[in-house]
Every structure is written in structure tokens, then in C-alpha cells.
Amino acid sequence: MQISRRNFFRTTLSATAIGAVSMAANALPFPMEAFGEPRRDFWPDPQAAPATGGPVLLNSNENPYGPWPSLKEKMRAALELGHRYPDAQYEQLTAKIAELHRVKDEQVMLACGSSEILRVSAELFCGPGKTLVQASPTFESLGHYAQMRGATVRAVRVNDKYEHDLQKMLPAGEEKVGLVYICNPNNPTASITPRKAIEAYVKTLPQDTYVLIDEAYHHFALSSPDYVSFLDQPVNDPRIIVARTFSKIYGLAGIRLGYAVAAPETAKKMRAFSSYDNVNIVAAKCGIAALNDASGLAAAIKRTEADRAEFINQANKRKIAIVPSQGNFVMIETGKPVRQVIDYFKSKNVMIGRPFPPLDTHARVTLGTPPEMQAFWKALDGMGRASRSSS
């Protein structure tokens, strides 16, 4: 089935029974409020960076180099189509994603960023009487959406290797687990949970428990032998939903594009909860161009791996403990309350990640361009001196 704007709408209408319980979505506050931080503090005007004296943005796991040249070109061209609804492009992008992952078109749900996949999953699988099980710490928005739906959120601390502690994530007692969230690699730790362990875990879950595997950072983990994507090597299990985004490796965070792949019935239910025309024409065109540019992708992966190696190098030189990273960001042990560290960096015009309790002395640092990282290390070295002189 082609997922056109018209038959997509038909799917939506046929799902009115499910739609009846979705009204709580109207009450969602802006997700950043769930992160416990005022948006302004963490999202200074990006236009100000990286101009001299502008803030260095190492706080949102974005691609600091921006969209690849081939994508910028397509983006500009797509603006000319701004007066048209994105029907054709919607179908083309859906087909492209389906082809990439060797699935049927109807297994794909396009989204306004993978955030929409998280929200829709909460709508469908979480609700009063249900529990969402996730890691602690992990990316916060799904937990927030689930709470807004009236579900219980059980957050299980990552183990000492910063992997999901899967044994502890099994349903406990009478708990009705509607959804398990596995963020792999995990944000904020950039650590991975081995594929084999996830597969074994899923097999032991009740038949009505769905599993959302968030592969937002997939491309940064490819060099790890323990990491295998659930899209590249699917398991035949209708309870698994895999989410991907164009916000990270493709440098399109501001364009808002993501998708999920799931069993046809699951994907159909999910599409029923998405907004009509949730992917705009520029985003759809960019997505198609991104997936057509294999050499752009390879170059972006290589560059991030080099930036990450350099970060590790610099951290080792300074004997700073880090969580082994399979992402475009690294968690460092600062030995100080993280809020103090964040504020210190902010005073140096370097924005780093928000606090991620319960890791109270770890700071999440997104990999920036070499000049941005120089600014980071310079500030960090200054912090060492500041703390030595005050002790």
C-alpha cells in the first residue's frame, strides 16, 4: 500500500476507536519543560554560533557541521514547492525508506522528527493502568509523554557498564508493561546495550508488551561489534518498533524529520495518531536526498569518528574518566555537581548538556567542530585551575 496523503487520512479515520483515547495529547506542555530546564538557557540563538564570541553549542547532540552540501542544494530547491502539499514527496520518501530497510511501504511511519514517534508510541501503548519501563538516565521525552497519558513510568538505573539493566526491566509483580523503551546507543551515556542481550530480553516479555528501540544515534555505533541495528537485521517480532531520525548524522535537526518501522498493523495504528501532513515538503525532499547520498553519509560518519577519537585523546591526556562513547557526544566524569559545571561552562560561552540525574557529576558534551572543541578544552582547563585554586 502506498502511504499517500489521501489513503493515510483514510487510515486515520478508520482508527477512530483508538483516537477516542488520544485527547490527553492536547494537554502536552512543550517537551523541554519535561527536561526541567527553561528552553532559552539551552537553546541560545543558533545564528549567534559559531561567530566569534557567540555561544559554542555542545548541548543538543546536533551535527555541528550542518547539512551536507548536496542536502542544502535540495533544501533550497524544495522551497520553490512551498505552496504545494507534500503528497508525492511523502510517498517517495516512504518508498525510499522501505527500500532501504527492505520492508513494505505500509511498515513505515514518517514523522516530524523521531520525537513524534515517541509521542505516538506513548499515545498508543501507555495510558492509565499501564507502565512504561525505561532506563535511567535516558532521553526524557517518551517518559514525559507517557506520564501525560496517565501511565506509570518505571526508570531502571543503567548497570555499571552503562547498559540497560534488562533483567531489572522485566515486568515486576502485577505490572502491565505497555511499552519498553530501549535507547541504543543511549542518550545521555552514549553507551550501547549489546544486541544479543536485547533479543533475549524481548523474547521473555509478555505478548502484549511493545518495545520501542530508539536508534537516533545508530550511525555513530556502527564500529562497535556489539551493536547491530534492529533495522539492518530485523527480528520477526510484531512487538518491535524501531525509530530513526535525520536530526543527528544528517545534520537536519531543524528540518524535523524522523520515522519508524514496525509490523504493518502496528505502523498503521501509529500513523493514525500522527498529525496530518506531519512532514513538510522541504523535509521530505531533504530526506530523499540524504538517503540517496551514500558518500555524504560515509564522510559524515568518518568525520564524527575522528572527532570522537580526538575527544578521547584529549580526555586521556587530562586523565578525565569518560563513558565509552558510541555516539556523537561523550559523558565525562567531572567530580563536581553537574549544575555547577554547566553554569561554569555557560559563563565561558560554552553550552553543554543539561543534568541527567542520577548521574549527578557526569556532564554530557556533544562533539563540536575542532575550533568549538578547542574552546571547550580551554574552558575545561580553566575550570581545573579554578577548582585547584579554591581548594
Ligand SMILES: Cc1ncc(COP(=O)(O)O)c(C=O)c1O
Ligand atoms: C535518543 C533520542 N531520541 C529522539 C530524539 C528526538 O530527536 P528528533 O525529534 O530531532 O528526531 C533525540 C534528540 O536528541 C534523542 O536523543
